[in-house]
Amino acid sequence: MTRRYSALSLLKEGLTGHRGWAPAWRTPVPKTSYDAIVIGGGGHGLAAAYYLAKTHGIRRTAVLEKGWIGGGNTGRNTTVIRSNYFYPESVALYGLSHRLYKSLSAELNYNIMFSPRGMVTVCHSEAEMEIAARTVNAMQINGVDAELFSSEDVRRVAPIYNFSPKARFPVHGGVWQPSAGVARHDAVAWGYARAASGLGVDIIQNCEALGFIIEAGRCRGVETSLGPIRAERTGMAVAGHSSALAALAGFKLPINSYALQACVSEPVKPILDTVVTSLGTGTYVSQSDKGELVIGGGLDRIPSYAQRGNLPVLETVIAGLIEMFPAFGQLKLMRQWAGIVDVVPDSSPIIGESPLPGLYLNCGWGTGGFKAIPAGGTMLAHLLAKGAHHPISRPFDLSRFAKGRLIDEAAGSGIAH
Amino acid sequence: MQLFPCPFCGPRDETEFHYGGEAGNVRPEGANVSADFWANYLWFRANPTGPSREIWMHMTCGEFFVMTRDASTHVVADSSPNSGREP
């Protein structure tokens, strides 16, 4: 059986009809107890299980996923990875993530196709340029690569953008982060799953968490659709469904669930080699390796658990795209979908022990947690292993709401994603 | 496009409406409100997967009202004027 991926193993398998590949992860029957349980087989849950095994040597771990791994937001997002944050707490968290992403393919022996192709946020007025200058200064002070772009600079990286003087949103300049980029979202989930499974982690799909085993006021495991599974420590990383699990554990979260949608065009030849977002339209776009344009925008404005977007928002997003790139008006849309995202009032994640002792939270990533998967996993693994915060996760504890120590990135970085 | 029923204007496009929050979230009064209680009022929500009573505003007529809606199916069960007692 071939387990390690390399050019050599590909050649060898190619010559022998590709019959020797081992499944990427095992499909185990759940045990009755583990050292740790992670609920949610998205990027954050799988990464947490991986780092728990790799960094902390805790390998008797189960990941419980109610559907298939990566079937939540991790497999539905537009894969933009950047670190455009304002507050030092956020920069520490997302900066760690960005660094881990750079070496993740080698770390996991799985090509996640990380492509740091640069991202430009286009500004359309002098007022927006002032905010852009503030953002760039904040990023530079925090040690993140960023440049203030003139309209000529924008033209250099995105020549097909709408530079017409008659444009509804004329180009004044923008913010450029050269190290921002995209990655293959499924590969991030699959790569972590494969590496975690290789270290002994049980990845259990089609297993829904239905409740918690609570004894003497402590979480001692999970009631699942496959029966009770016990563990002294449980983590949950279920994104838009966090409030539902919290209700089962007997507490509330500062989260509202909304649908965030995205769509892709038919594939075309290479035409756009950066990520472009516009402050005026709120639409952003990149081109995938297959040639499809990957298009996203703002949230649906109606609280929802239905994993499909509504049409008015799709119309706004597409109208924005055509304003930015009139040439794209000729393309057909191939697919449109939505994920349920966990929106927190200060647009920062919640990481830490929950009000139910023994149950740890990783949620609240909202519209922008794909870029944070390696760091979110590292933080949840640390909490599960040590029962205490990593210095980077401490500011993101749930207690920040009662203390009034919000990390308001909607106001700080001004950008939802 | 979904149609929402305004109790005053009848069925109208969803884009005319603005979500105002979960119904029954009462602002605590007095000087001795604990930080936890305040935080609960300001930030913490039930955010249910099923039926929910919600405050909505019909921006066209400017009226606030209570809509009972299922967050998973988007089916509206009831829409009624806000008696003035619910925040």
Ligand SMILES: Cc1cc2nc3c(=O)[nH]c(=O)nc-3n(C[C@H](O)[C@H](O)[C@H](O)COP(=O)(O)OP(=O)(O)OC[C@H]3O[C@@H](n4cnc5c(N)ncnc54)[C@H](O)[C@@H]3O)c2cc1C
């Ligand atoms: C359209 C869209 C575009 C986005 N674009 C970007 C972007 O460009 N850049 C970026 O950084 N972020 C983006 N995001 C956000 C990003 O996708 C998420 O923040 C991130 O994927 C969250 O990962 P997760 O592992 O926490 O959640 P998920 O990947 O959603 O995983 C949670 C898992 O938990 C499972 N689950 C839920 N309840 C239970 C239960 N009771 N029992 C067992 N399992 C359960 C679900 O089935 C799911 O698989 C986007 C999101 C969407 C929807």
Ligand SMILES: [Zn+2]
């Ligand atoms: Zn009305």
